[in-house]
Amino acid sequence: MTYTAIPDAATLDTFTEAMYQTYWRDNLNAGVLRPIAETTLTATATTIDFQNLSLAGFREIMVLLHGRGTTAAATTNVGLRFNGSSTSGDYETAYWTTNSTTKATLLTAPDTRVKGITIPAASAPTSVFGLHMYWITQPGGDDTGWPTHISYIAGSKYAHSTGSQYCGFGAASWMDGTPITRITAVLDTGDFAVGSRVLIAGAADI
């Protein structure tokens, strides 16, 4: 689906079924940036999993992850998987991250997930969460034949002290490229804490 500009109408024009489908339903369901799915954890969970997603027609989706881990450490690494694949070689990520002392460029390939930066865990200050915003191009497999491209920006902190805050951004590929029907946020160790929240939103072509 694509976004179709709504035309001007004249007095006594009839509001037709086609107008409803094109200008209201299709524009709102997949034309504009709109929420698709959302989960907020009320109990700890190993993953935050969205299954049976129907993303055909979306040009790009945003996955907003606001998370914290329960593992007995200051941080834990977060990742994203598609269609349940944890096969090494399915994912490649290049990312840049910095704190106040070191700026680093990292490449993880092959990998078992889109690698993000860390999020705070159990020994980080209370109520502090990390934030990742992923953008996934053509998630519905409308351009099959090449990998799916993912980019993200992220921020995380594990203490109220110098050098303990990070921001970063990355670019990744999911080598499969088939339509994404499942998105899973995973951690290297431990569970996601209560209050961890993921929102998926998407928009279509013009």
Place this chain on the structure above:
Amino acid sequence: MSFDALPFKDYGDTLTEALWDQVAAAVNYGAMRPLADSTLGSSQTTITLSSIDQDFAVLLLLITGRGAAATSQVNLYVNVNQDTGNRYDAEVMNLSSSAAGAEDLAAAKWTIAGFPAATGTTNRFGAVKLWLPFYADTGFHKSVMWQNNRMRDNTATNFLTQFGAGWWRDTSAISRIDLTLSSGDFAAGTRVTLHAMGSPA
């Protein structure tokens, strides 16, 4: 209110009140849409967005601005809920250099951009995009992220683009945003647009 995907309707179906309400909720509190838009007609010290609707999931603030102070560049500050206590943290990556990030700990505000000012290149404005996810939640400290450019003149070494992440050490819902500069007023023509997106049903 939230976004509930609109159903297929067939020829001859009636546009019911319930369907109208579903469309209204999707437009008003579902899809990304503008909440506020202001362009300064004259210089002004503070730009305030107050009484922010609490029924959305995500806010996106777009600012195109310039300072009026007699200097080449001024910093853009953000405060929420009129809090000027030392409870703002930030980490900023300068994408134009290999230097490590700039850090703010327990600052009195977030510093999210540098805008050209009176002695900067004429007509040059700075731009910044600030995301405030889950701003209405009260269960955790607020996290934000931003991207900006800093190009106060046509000197290549003054071309910067930055990415930043910030935290506010407070669990309160954000209902007000104040924008100020490190010196002087915002110049006329400075524009602020606030967008919002809701949750799915």
